[in-house]
Structures are given as structure tokens and as C-alpha cells.
Amino acid sequence: MDRKNELLRKTFGWTSFREGQEELVDAVLSGRDVFGVMPTGGGKSLCYQLPALLLPGVTLVVSPLISLMKDQVMALRSLGVPAAYINSSQSSEEARRVYAGMRAGEYKLLYIAPERLTLEGFTEAARSLTVPLIAVDEAHCISQWGQDFRPSYLKIPDFISRLDRRPTLAAFTATATPEVRGDVERLLGLRSPLHVVTGFDRPNLRFDVLKPHKKYDALLGLLRTRRDRTGIVYCSTRREVERVCEALRLDGYAATRYHAGLEDEERRRNQEDFLYDRSTVMVATNAFGMGIDKSNVSFVIHYNMPKSLEAYYQEAGRAGRDGSPADCVLLYSPGDIYTARMLIESSAENSELTPEERARVTERDYERLERMTEYCHTTGCYRGYILDYFGQAHGERCGNCGNCDGSFTELDITREAQMVLSCVLRVHDKLGYYVGQGLIGRVLRGGRDKRIFALDLDGLSTYGIMRGTAAGRLRDIFDALLEAGYLRKDGDHGTILPTPAAREVLFHGKAVAMRVKSGPEAVRERTSSRSGRTARVPEPEYTEPGDADNRLLEALKLLRLQIAREEGVPLYVVFFNATLTEMVRRKPRNMGEFLEVPGVGTVKAGRYGELFMDEIKKCL
Numbered sequence: 001m002d003r004k005n006e007l008l009r010k011t012f013g014w015t016s017f018r019e020g021q022e023e024l025v026d027a028v029l030s031g032r033d034v035f036g037v038m039p040t041g042g043g044k045s046l047c048y049q050l051p052a053l054l055l056p057g058v059t060l061v062v063s064p065l066i067s068l069m070k071d072q073v074m075a076l077r078s079l080g081v082p083a084a085y086i087n088s089s090q091s092s093e094e095a096r097r098v099y100a101g102m103r104a105g106e107y108k109l110l111y112i113a114p115e116r117l118t119l120e121g122f123t124e125a126a127r128s129l130t131v132p133l134i135a136v137d138e139a140h141c142i143s144q145w146g147q148d149f150r151p152s153y154l155k156i157p158d159f160i161s162r163l164d165r166r167p168t169l170a171a172f173t174a175t176a177t178p179e180v181r182g183d184v185e186r187l188l189g190l191r192s193p194l195h196v197v198t199g200f201d202r203p204n205l206r207f208d209v210l211k212p213h214k215k216y217d218a219l220l221g222l223l224r225t226r227r228d229r230t231g232i233v234y235c236s237t238r239r240e241v242e243r244v245c246e247a248l249r250l251d252g253y254a255a256t257r258y259h260a261g262l263e264d265e266e267r268r269r270n271q272e273d274f275l276y277d278r279s280t281v282m283v284a285t286n287a288f289g290m291g292i293d294k295s296n297v298s299f300v301i302h303y304n305m306p307k308s309l310e311a312y313y314q315e316a317g318r319a320g321r322d323g324s325p326a327d328c329v330l331l332y333s334p335g336d337i338y339t340a341r342m343l344i345e346s347s348a349e350n351s352e353l354t355p356e357e358r359a360r361v362t363e364r365d366y367e368r369l370e371r372m373t374e375y376c377h378t379t380g381c382y383r384g385y386i387l388d389y390f391g392q393a394h395g396e397r398c399g400n401c402g403n404c405d406g407s408f409t410e411l412d413i414t415r416e417a418q419m420v421l422s423c424v425l426r427v428h429d430k431l432g433y434y435v436g437q438g439l440i441g442r443v444l445r446g447g448r449d450k451r452i453f454a455l456d457l458d459g460l461s462t463y464g465i466m467r468g469t470a471a472g473r474l475r476d477i478f479d480a481l482l483e484a485g486y487l488r489k490d491g492d493h494g495t496i497l498p499t500p501a502a503r504e505v506l507f508h509g510k511a512v513a514m515r516v517k518s519g520p521e522a523v524r525e526r527t528s529s530r531s532g533r534t535a536r537v538p539e540p541e542y543t544e545p546g547d548a549d550n551r552l553l554e555a556l557k558l559l560r561l562q563i564a565r566e567e568g569v570p571l572y573v574v575f576f577n578a579t580l581t582e583m584v585r586r587k588p589r590n591m592g593e594f595l596e597v598p599g600v601g602t603v604k605a606g607r608y609g610e611l612f613m614d615e616i617k618k619c620l
């Protein structure tokens with residue numbers, strides 16, 4: 001076996017390279033610049049970590065999120081790889097120690113924040129070292145077109161030019177758009193790099209979009225069936241984060257929160273609580289997650305629709321990084337569009353772009369939002385929609401998304417639609433202005449509140465004609481009419497107006513249909529809201545192995561938890577979930593077999609092998 005494959009198996013514990021990894025590793029080893037575009041979770045880090053072990057000297061890794069370096073370094077050390085980081089969160093004592101270790105050539109990998117590159121002291125220290133390779137993680141941060149522009153990334157080329165010998169450059173990103181890719185290549189000064197763009201598909205992720213009336217109830221329903229799992233709930237605004245997190249805590253969930261408005265200290269603490277599995281639900285804005293390598297995130301729920309599919313796929317992609325089945329559920333409501341528009345407008349105001357640039361960026365943002373909204377409404381395969389967006393070919397149905405495995409019922413709601421639309425018109429005729437959905441609904445259902453009587457709306461012919469329709473169903477009908485474009489909402493006042501198309505329904509009998517999801521998620525949501533807050537709902541979507549295997553898996557997880565506590569590391573630093581599952585499947589009885597388990601390298605086998613095999617023996 002050559003050194004490369006030996007390291008892959010023995011140190012990293014993987015049996016084979018993933019798509020794109022080997023080409024990138026080979027190019028870097030031959031001294032050629034590379035540009036790797038892989039989806040989140042695709043395995044970018046191995047592409048520079050493995051070469052770093054084979055090259056002389058120390059590889060520098062530029063990474064934007066200082067709070068996570070510690071974690072990455074810890075994971076490397078657990079594999080027996082000498083690595084360190086330098087950033088502003090360290091005490092000067094610690095930093096001195098790392099500088100000393102760096103000069104003594106103790107490390108193969110050194111993680112640094114981009115700001116560090118502008119410090120004279122660091123440049124001086126770096127000049128005395130052999131630096132064969134600089135890896136730039138999240139390379140899209142260098143581009144203004146990217147979602148996370150970081151001006152300090154622009155300093156990377158300066159830094160490189162001050163080294164005696166230009167190292168090989170390896171840039172990595174998960175961003176798909178050609179503008180950003182072009183920017184990265186130009187601004188970093190990559191020299192005829194090898195481009196590797198791997199498939200964007202993540203087959204272990206199950207995508208779904210739900211359109212619940214009450215998002216919070218739907219969220220509880222989803223969480224209830226995932227109590228023993230860890231996941232992220234993304235919200236669009238800080239306020240929503242606080243609200244949802246607070247409510248979840250009151251409902252007994254170990255939830256924590258993250259957004260840019262919190263004190264550094266709290267952010268750091270909450271993030272660690274989540275990384276170390278002390279909190280199982282992270283409620284956060286998109287400020288959370290860049291560069292996070294928490295492999296056992298088993299669901300990502302979007303409480304609001306994000307601004308673009310790039311953002312959505314990046315955030316959702318934080319689920320299932322260990323390859324286990326994971327869920328990505330988006331809870332959509334039409335109001336999300338207004339929030340997204342607001343965010344687009346305010347980010348345009350804040351930026352330091354020229355007016356023309358700003359207009360172009362805003363226009364592009366609106367196009368992206370349009371596609372994102374379309375995704376929420378597609379009746380085709382969700383995965384297919386995403387892959388189309390990123391320009392990748394795919395089969396017609398993936399079989400693992402809400403539209404492929406859920407079933408729909410089409411309801412004819414023409415009559416109900418006519419009642420609603422005519423009520424909207426009658427109320428307008430009577431009052432001379434349009435009103436909100438709530439009031440129309442109450443008129444239709446024969447409500448007896450003061451406002452109705454004060455406005456004389458109980459005298460209308462449409463008053464009470466939908467008495468027998470449940471409030472929830474009526475809201476479905478409103479949603480369907482809004483979506484189909486027969487009604488529209490006035491953004492400023494939330495009033496409901498008919499569109500010209502409504503005439504077709506009212507006066508020409510045009511049929512209106514409403515799709516109702518009757519897949520597993522829909523069933524679960526209904527069951528859970530009926531059975532009250534503390535009810536446990538059985539999980540339909542995961543096929544678990546037999547009982548004995550389940551018990552063994554639980555036993556191994558417990559053992560992992562004990563080890564992680566003793567060593568003060570996150571669970572996945574000991575072993576990934578997928579690795580434990582494989583252990584259960586293979587039941588290794590000796591070191592040889594233990595080393596065959598994907599995810600097990602020599603260091604971990606030596607450290608934990610006996611313990612885990614003892615546990616397996618007990619359960620045989």
C-alpha cells in the first residue's frame with residue numbers, strides 16, 4: 001500500500017476516498033494549486049489534512065471561525081496528528097506556547113484566523129518555517145458576491161507574497177455560483193489550479209417542506225419524534241430565535257440559542273453546549289454553523305424560509321455529515337417571503353457598494369428568493385429541484401424526499417373558493433375598503449364578535465355560510481388561494497385583495513384544487529397536536545435493526561458517552577454514530593476486524609478497541 005492510502009486507512013480510518021478527494025490530494029502532493037467545490041459535509045478537510053502529513057514542514061489552514069478551530073484541532077489530535085491553532089481567544093501564555101511549538105517544528109497543521117495574517121509577529125514567525133501548503137477553507141469569504149464576505153480574507157495574497165517560497169494553495173468552498181468561483185480564483189491568485197467540482201447530492205438527507213398553520217406546534221411535533229437526536233432549528237431573525245428557544249425550554253427541551261446579537265461569551269458557551277451534546281437543540285440565525293464539524297446533527301429544521309437555495313442547502317447540509325440518515329424540513333408560510341424581502345432590502349442598505357453594484361446585488365437576491373419560494377411550492381422531487389439549481393443531472397424521483405415518498409390528495413375546493421372570494425368582495429362593497437384574512441374568516445364562519453356587529457357584517461349574504469368548516473381548514477383554503485394567485489396580501493397592512501384571476505373562479509366556474517399532504521410527516525403532525533404536549537409519537541421513517549442490535553448500539557453509545565465525559569471531548573471525537581452502527585453490524589472480535597470498521601484508525605483502535613470489543617462480546 002502506498003503512503004497515501006496507508007494514512008487514509010490507518011490514521012483517518014476510512015476505507016476509501018470519497019468523490020474528488022483523491023484527485024485533490026494527488027494534485028496538492030504534486031505541488032499544484034487546487035480549487036475544490038464540494039457540498040458541506042463532502043469531506044473537504046481530508047484534502048488538505050492528508051497531504052499535510054506527507055509534506056515537509058507545517059501546513060497553514062486559514063479558517064474563518066475561531067471558535068471552532070479548537071474543535072478541529074482536538075479531532076486531529078485524537079487521530080494522533082500533531083496540530084494546533086492560534087487565535088485571539090487564547091491567553092498570551094497559550095499563544096506563546098503554540099508559537100514556541102511552531103518554531104520547534106512540532107506541528108503538521110496549524111489553524112489560523114485570517115486576521116492573524118496581518119500581524120507582523122505572525123508573519124515573522126511564519127517566515128522562519130517550511131510552509132509547503134496553505135489551505136483556505138470557506139474560500140468564498142473572499143468574494144463580495146458570496147454570502148459571508150470577510151475583508152480579512154483579501155489579505156491572504158499579501159501574506160503569501162511575504163514568504164520566501166510560495167506554498168501550494170488549496171481553496172475550498174461549497175458555494176455554487178460561477179461569479180463567486182471566479183472571484184475566489186482571481187482574488188486568491190490561484191495558479192492554473194485543478195478544479196474539482198463534486199456532486200452536490202447528499203443521498204442520506206431527506207428533504208421536506210411543510211406548510212403548517214401553527215409553526216410552533218409543527219416544530220414540537222417534529223422534535224417529539226426526535227427526542228434522542230441532535231439538531232438545529234434555523235430562524236430568520238434574532239427575535240424569532242429568542243422566542244422559539246424560550247418556548248422550547250419551557251416545553252422541556254434542552255435548547256440553546258445563537259445569534260449575532262448575543263455577547264461573545266454567551267455565544268461561545270451555547271455553541272460549546274451544542275457541540276458537546278449538553279444541549280440537543282440549537283435555535284439559531286444563519287450566523288451559526290459556518291465551519292461547524294459536528295457530525296451527528298441528525299436534523300435541520302428551518303422555522304422560516306431562507307433567502308436563497310444556496311443558504312438553504314448550506315444550512316440544511318449541516319445535517320447528517322457522518323452519512324447517517326438525517327432530515328431537512330422547511331416550515332413554510334407565505335409571511336416568510338416578506339421577512340426575506342426585508343432582509344434583502346436591509347442588507348442592501350448596509351453594504352458599502354456603489355449604487356449600481358447594489359442594484360445588481362439586490363436584483364440577484366430577488367431572483368434567488370424567487371427560486372427559493374418556488375422550491376417550497378414544487379410538487380416535484382425536492383432533491384431534484386436543488387440539483388437542477390446547482391446544475392447537476394439527476395433521476396426524476398429520488399424516493400427520499402417529502403414529495404417522492406409522501407402521498408398527496410387533491411381536493412376540489414371550487415365551491416369553498418367561490419364562497420371566500422365572494423365574501424371578500426361583499427365586505428369590500430359594504431365597507432369601501434379591504435380587510436384582513438382573520439375578519440373575512442370570522443364572517444364566513446358566522447363569528448359573533450363586536451367588530452362584526454359594529455360593522456354590520458352579520459347582515460351580509462355570505463355571513464355564516466362556512467359555519468361547518470374548521471378554522472384550520474379555512475386557513476388552508478386561504479393559503480391555497482394566495483398560492484394560486486386568486487388572492488393577494490397587501491404587505492403593509494396584511495389585507496386580502498382579490499386579483500383579476502379571481503373573476504374566472506367567481507363568474508366562469510373555473511375549478512380550484514388544493515393539495516393536501518398525507519405522507520408520514522403530515523400524519524405525525526396531526527397525531528401529535530391531538531395527543532397533547534407530552535405525548536410520545538412512534539417514529540415511522542427509520543427502519544431500525546433487530547432488538548439485540550438496538551441494545552448493543554445503545555450500549556456502545558453509552559460507553560462512548562462515558563469516554564467522552566472522561567476525556568472532555570464531544571461524542572463524535574470518540575467515534576461517529578455511523579462508526580458505531582458499523583461496529584454493531586460487523587461485531588468485530590479482534591483488532592484486525594476492529595480496524596476494518598470504517599471510521600476506525602490505528603490511534604483510536606489502540607485507545608478504545610478493547611473497551612468496545614468487550615462491550616460487543618457481552619452482547620453476543
Ligand code: ADP
Pocket residue numbers: 014015016017018021038039040041042043044045046293295321322
Ligand atoms: P466539509 O466538506 O463540510 O468540510 P468534512 O471535511 O468536515 O466536510 O467531512 C465531513 C464528514 O465526512 C466528516 O465527519 C469526515 O470525518 C467524514 N469523511 C471525510 N472523508 C471521508 C472518507 N473518505 N470516508 C468516510 N468519511 C469521510
Ligand code: ZN
Pocket residue numbers: 380381382383384397398399400401402403404405
Ligand atoms: Zn425526491
